[in-house]
Structures are given as C-alpha cells and as structure tokens.
Amino acid sequence: MQPGPSAFKRLKRQxxxxxxxxxxxVVVLALLGWATISTLxxxxxxxxxxxxxxxxxxxxxxxxPADQRWRPFLWIAxxxxxxxxxxxxxxxxxxxxxxxxxWIAMVPCGVVLLAGGFGLLPIPSHAWxxxxxxxxxxxxxxxxxxxxxxxxxLGRQTSLAIIQRSCAVYIDVMRAVPLIAVLFFGQLLIPLFxxxxxxxxxxLRAVLAFALFLAAYIAEDVRGGLQAIPRTQRExxxxxxxxxxxxxxxxxxxxxxxxxxPALTNQAVGLLQNTSLMAILGLxxxxxxxxxxxxxxxxxxxxLEVYIxxxxxxxxxxxxxxxxxxxxxxxxxxxxxxx
Amino acid sequence: xxxxIKAAGLVKSFGHGQRALDDVSLHVYSGEVLVVxxxxxxxxxxxxxxxNGLESIDEGHLEVLGIPLDADHDERQIRRVRRRVxxxxxxxxxxxxxxxxxxxxxxxxxxxxxxxxxxxxxxIELLTQMGIAEQASKYPAQLSGGQQQRVAITRALALNPExxxxxxxxxxxxxxxxxxxxxxxxxxxxxxxxxxxVTHEMGFAREVADRVLFMDEGRVVEVSQPxxxxxxxxxxxxxxxxxxx
Numbered sequence: 165m166q167p168g169p170s171a172f173k174r175l176k177r178q179x180x181x182x183x184x185x186x187x188x189x190v191v192v193l194a195l196l197g198w199a200t201i202s203t204l205x206x207x208x209x210x211x212x213x214x215x216x217x218x219x220x221x222x223x224x225x226x227x228x229p230a231d232q233r234w235r236p237f238l239w240i241a242x243x244x245x246x247x248x249x250x251x252x253x254x255x256x257x258x259x260x261x262x263x264x265x266x267w268i269a270m271v272p273c274g275v276v277l278l279a280g281g282f283g284l285l286p287i288p289s290h291a292w293x294x295x296x297x298x299x300x301x302x303x304x305x306x307x308x309x310x311x312x313x314x315x316x317x318l319g320r321q322t323s324l325a326i327i328q329r330s331c332a333v334y335i336d337v338m339r340a341v342p343l344i345a346v347l348f349f350g351q352l353l354i355p356l357f358x359x360x361x362x363x364x365x366x367x368l369r370a371v372l373a374f375a376l377f378l379a380a381y382i383a384e385d386v387r388g389g390l391q392a393i394p395r396t397q398r399e400x401x402x403x404x405x406x407x408x409x410x411x412x413x414x415x416x417x418x419x420x421x422x423x424x425x426p427a428l429t430n431q432a433v434g435l436l437q438n439t440s441l442m443a444i445l446g447l448x449x450x451x452x453x454x455x456x457x458x459x460x461x462x463x464x465x466x467x468l469e470v471y472i473x474x475x476x477x478x479x480x481x482x483x484x485x486x487x488x489x490x491x492x493x494x495x496x497x498x499x500x501x502x503x
Numbered sequence: 504x505x506x507x508i509k510a511a512g513l514v515k516s517f518g519h520g521q522r523a524l525d526d527v528s529l530h531v532y533s534g535e536v537l538v539v540x541x542x543x544x545x546x547x548x549x550x551x552x553x554x555n556g557l558e559s560i561d562e563g564h565l566e567v568l569g570i571p572l573d574a575d576h577d578e579r580q581i582r583r584v585r586r587r588v589x590x591x592x593x594x595x596x597x598x599x600x601x602x603x604x605x606x607x608x609x610x611x612x613x614x615x616x617x618x619x620x621x622x623x624x625x626x627i628e629l630l631t632q633m634g635i636a637e638q639a640s641k642y643p644a645q646l647s648g649g650q651q652q653r654v655a656i657t658r659a660l661a662l663n664p665e666x667x668x669x670x671x672x673x674x675x676x677x678x679x680x681x682x683x684x685x686x687x688x689x690x691x692x693x694x695x696x697x698x699x700x701v702t703h704e705m706g707f708a709r710e711v712a713d714r715v716l717f718m719d720e721g722r723v724v725e726v727s728q729p730x731x732x733x734x735x736x737x738x739x740x741x742x743x744x745x746x747x748x
Contacts, residue, residue, distance in 0.1 A: 404610035
C-alpha cells in the first residue's frame with residue numbers, strides 16, 4: 165500500500181466530492197488561513213510584549229525581596245529538574261527508587277525556602293507571590309488533602325455508624341458549597357474563631373481551605389477505587405491471616421489508589437487552576453500579580469498580552485503535571501506495560 | 504487417626520429462610536483427602552468456608568485443629584485457625600498489584616514475621632516444585648489460569664498449613680489447564696496433606712480421595728469410599744452428565 169497517493173485521494177474524496185463540498189472546503193480553509201495569519205501578525209507586530217518581558221521576575225516570584233529571589237528560584241529549578249529526571253531519567257536504579265521521597269520532600273523544602281528560618285532570613289508570607297506561590301499553594305493543599313480524603317473515604321466505609329454518617333455529611337456539605345465560599349470562609353471567618361494570639365497567615369489559611377474542600381472530592385474518587393475492589397480480595401487476604409489493617413494497607417489501598425489515579429490527576433490539575441481564585445481574595449499568586457501589573461499605568465490596556473501569557477504558563481505547568489501523572493500510572497501498572 | 508476437623512449438627516441459613524447447611528456432621532481426619540461433591544447450591548462451598556471462618560455457623564459444634572469455631576467464636580479464634588489452614592479459591596484471588604513472588608511472601612513476612620530472604624527462598628523452592636519458578640517476577644495478569652491457580656496453591660503452602668481447603672479449584676479453568684492444577688493437588692495429597700476439596704472432577708475424586716461426600720440441599724446425603732463409587736446412584740448420575748453440571 166502506498167500511503168502518499170491513497171491519503172491524497174482519500175482527502176480529495178472526503179473534501180472535494182462535489183461542488184458544494186469543494187466550496188465549503190475552500191471557505192473553511194480561507195477562514196482558517198485568515199485567522200492564523202492575523203493572529204500571528206498580532207502576536208509579532210501588534211502586541212506589546214514589554215508587559216511580559218519587563219516583569220518576568222514578578223510573574224515568577226511576586227514581590228519577594230530581590231536579594232532573596234534565589235530561594236524561590238532554587239525551588240522552582242529543583243521542581244523542573246525533578247520533573248525532567250522523573251520523565252526522562254533512568255528507569256531503574258537508586259535514583260528511580262529515591263524519586264517518590266524526593267518529591268514529597270519538595271513540599272517542606274519549598275515552605276522552608278520561602279518562609280526562611282534554619283539560618284535563612286525570614287520572609288513574611290505577604291511578600292510571596294507569582295508562579296512560586298501558585299505552585300506552593302497547589303503542592304501544600306494537595307499533600308494535605310490526599311491523606312484527609314483517604315481517611316474520609318475509609319470513614320465512609322466503616323461499620324461505625326457515627327463515623328460513617330459524619331464523613332458522609334462532611335463530604336456532601338463540602339461538595340454542595342462553591343469553592344469561593346470556602347476560600348472566603350478561610351480568609352475572613354477562620355481568624356474570628358481563633359484566639360487572638362494564634363494568628364495563621366493568609367497563605368496557610370488558603371491552604372487549609374483548599375485542602376478541606378478538595379478532601380471531599382478526593383474522598384469520592386478514592387471511594388470509587390475502593391468499591392472497584394472485589395470482596396474476594398479481602399477474603400484472600402483474610403485467609404492468609406492478614407489483619408484488617410494489613411489487608412487495608414497492603415492489599416486494598418494500593419489497588420484502590422491505582423484505580424483512582426486518573427480522577428486524582430484531574431483534581432490536581434483543577435486545584436492548580438483554582439488557586440487563581442485567591443487573586444480575588446488578595447493573594448498575589450500568578451493571576452494576582454498579573455492583575456496588579458495591569459493596574460500599573462505603564463501597561464494599561466495590555467489585557468490580551470497578559471492573559472495569553474498566563475494561559476501559556478498555566479498550560480505548561482498543567483501539561484507537566486499531566487505527563488507526571490501519566491508516568492505514575494505507567495509505573496503503578498507494570499503488568500500491562502510488561503506484557 | 505486424629506480428626507483435624509470435627510463438625511456436629513452444623514446449621515447455617517442465609518436471610519431468606521432456606522438452610523445452606525442443615526444438620527451437617529462429619530469428621531476430617533489428619534492426612535485424609537475428603538472430596539465434597541454435589542449440585543450447585545447444595546451447600547458444599549458454604550461448608551468448606553465455615554472451616555476457616557469465612558462463614559460463621561448458626562448452630563452446631565465445629566472444631567478445627569482443636570480450636571472451636573462455634574456460633575459464638577471471636578475474631579482471635581478465627582485468626583488462629585487461619586494461620587494453620589490454607590485455602591484455594593475458584594477464582595485464584597491473587598493480588599494483581601503484586602508480583603508472583605510478593606504474592607507468595609506477603610503473608611510469611613507480614614503474618615509469620617519471617618525474614619524476607621528466607622521467605623523468598625522458600626517461595627522459590629515451592630514454585631520450583633510447582634514447575635513455575637521462572638514466573639516469579641511476573642504479575643498475575645501475565646500468567647495463564649492454570650499457572651495462577653498453582654501460584655495460589657503455592658501462596659497457601661508458603662504458610663506451612665496443616666490443612667488445605669480447595670473451593671472448586673479447577674472450575675474457572677480452561678479444560679486443557681485443569682490437569683496441571685490437579686497434578687499439583689495430587690502430589691500434595693501424596694505428601695500426606697490433610698485436604699478438603701470441593702470439586703466436580705470425578706477422576707480426581709476416584710483416584711485421590713479417601714472418602715467422597717455428597718451433599719444436597721444443605722445435607723450430607725452420602726459418604727462413599729472411592730472403590731464403592733461405581734455402586735453409588737449419585738455417582739452414576741454425575742457420570743451420565745459427563746462429570747459436570
């Protein structure tokens with residue numbers, strides 16, 4: 165079979181079968197061409213990219229003190245290195261074995277690098293911003309929400325009626341409330357409930373609100389995974405003498421998490437994008453810093469440039485997350501990949 | 504001979520009134536191979552599942568390896584029994600997320616607290632006896648049904664059980680895979696293992712069983728020695744159905 169001519173013939177048959185089809189094809193092609201050319205023309209000649217190019221450090225680090233910017237820079241550089249290492253690095257050996265631990269360590273590492281302490285100059289959280297803050301919000305909320313969600317899912321399955329009911333009520337309530345309301349609650353109401361001397365900073369409050377909200381959704385994803393495991397798996401573990409806890413940890417949860425992984429990836433990507441809601445509540449994360457740049461008289465009216473740039477950055481980060489998740493799925497199902 | 508399992512007057516009902524077990528009494532002696540046969544729904548699976556506490560009885564007296572499993576038994580007694588009684592299921596029930604070797608060593612390491620190296624050596628030894636040592640690093644989904652069932656037998660044997668329970672071990676297999684599993688069970692019987700086998704395999708019953716027990720509607724309706732089987736009406740009826748139903 166010769167692909168060249170046959171593909172051309174197929175195209176011709178599908179697109180130019182009769183005069184009307186031909187006309188439609190020509191019109192659509194013309195429209196597409198015109199749109200592409202004018203978009204490209206605008207991107208190259210019409211747009212004024214100074215709003216992006218002059219402010220790259222702001223997009224990346226927000227108003228973090230200039231002499232300390234190496235700290236968020238180091239964290240992001242580590243994240244990028246780790247991503248590349250995970251996706252392209254060796255497929256076995258000690259590096260591969262250490263990767264999960266290193267990934268988890270990135271969360272406290274990021275907090276310490278940004279906040280200071282351990283010999284680093286303390287930087288208050290209101291100076292954190294830009295992509296760094298977006299990533300930190302996502303990472304911390306995700307890491308908190310996952311165990312919480314698993315606990316909720318397990319709680320919903322226990323035979324203890326009171327635990328089961330309260331988990332179910334919590335999940336239902338959280339899923340019935342819009343995220344923005346939970347975030348408002350976190351920013352405005354939590355401080356009222358806490359004693360005066362215990363003051364949580366805004367970032368921590370946001371992380372708590374995100375985690376509490378997301379945990380309800382994660383719980384439902386994990387429950388789906390738990391329900392997909394046949395009863396016979398528990399029986400097989402039981403007749404081997406495994407205790408209920410061992411059965412849960414060694415047999416049930418590993419399989420449930422693997423089943424739930426695609427849904428959990430969805431939640432992670434959604435979480436990253438939802439952190440932009442914090443711009444409304446006064447955190448200068450990626451969207452927040454862009455909004456304040458647009459308020460600068462020098463860059464007034466440069467909405468299109470800024471939002472296209474933002475779309476590009478979010479797309480890049482989300483794609484990296486999706487690739488990492490796919491990689492993880494692949495790692496966790498060796499029996500299909502090895503076949 | 505010592506009875507490994509003593510059952511007297513076992514009764515078990517499932518919600519809807521009908522009795523899955525109706526006054527079942529039997530002994531299984533140490534070193535004996537007891538084959539349990541009967542039509543679907545006759546209670547033979549329920550019976551074998553009471554022997555390691557997967558089902559609890561409502562009435563009667565049940566003792567496995569000297570440990571009572573009566574209606575009022577607690578979780579501790581069940582776990583003591585399970586540590587000494589192995590079970591093989593119709594659907595293999597291997598853990599799909601673990602390699603063959605990990606499937607087998609999971610319980611020895613986690614339940615019996617044996618060192619990993621020792622458990623793995625023992626697992627390889629057993630797999631070699633089963634003729635599937637080269638599959639050790641694969642995953643269950645990569646094996647044929649017959650191989651998976653032999654792994655399941657190995658997994659149970661790795662705990663050095665005193666009694667082995669088989670719940671229709673060949674019913675989910677392709678016909679050409681049945682023999683390899685039956686061969687493994689045969690050599691186990693030859694080594695003197697106490698076995699209770701629920702099966703429809705008539706050849707295995709005739710050749711390996713010390714006694715064949717027929718159940719119907721929750722009752723034990725006949726107990727035969729293998730050499731008397733040809734005189735049994737039930738046996739003849741099963742033979743006329745080709746041994747399957």
